[in-house]
Amino acid sequence: GQSLEQPSEVTAVEGAIVQINCTYQTSGFYGLSWYQQHDGGAPTFLSYNALDGLEETGRFSSFLSRSDSYGYLLLQELQMKDSASYFCAVRGFNQAGTALIFGKGTTLSVSS
Amino acid sequence: SQTIHQWPATLVQPVGSPLSLECTVEGTSNPNLYWYRQAAGRGLQLLFYSVGIGQISSEVPQNLSASRPQDRQFILSSKKLLLSDSGFYLCAWEAGAGGFEAFFGQGTRLTVV
8 A cells, every 4th residue: 555654734924944854655656746825725736756756846845755755744944824724745656547646735824 | 738627526425325427537538537526625636547548447445436538538536425425526637648737627516404
């Protein structure tokens, strides 16, 4: 089966940097993704890592280490609008193929 | 461009009543389709996954079922709702071949009373 572990909550102040870690276990690996979800809204895609290393997209970066089954999302220059839940996700084998499985999410609270 | 439609946005249903939630995708072919459920303040629980018409994988035993009568249509159903079925239901799609990004509908907030 598949499982993902990430912290339940993180707090930070505006302008700071925060790192959200994710460790995973999966049968077969097809990449680690990150999604953002604002309260009451739908999750939206942030980033995807298929290979080891750092991917940078503006203020957000994502890192993957396949040998450690570990990744993180790095958010820089935090803004109030970054307050949201962040989910890591992996693909795992199931009956039909490789479905996208999500972690329980990390709630980020940014204060002024 | 691709779009995903999910309705209704909110639903209040009595215990024991049936359920039908519909999700349609436009602008793409052969998508993988998902139904997830999210309890308040919790993670996304995968309910059903489909790679094609009539091909449904169920992840969690429950009183819910899913059907895919057309390539871009995914329906979540129940014959008799339980209180524990309350939650935020999300439909999502991704490209069937080589896709790595999932696109979500706006969700249906279901309250079973």
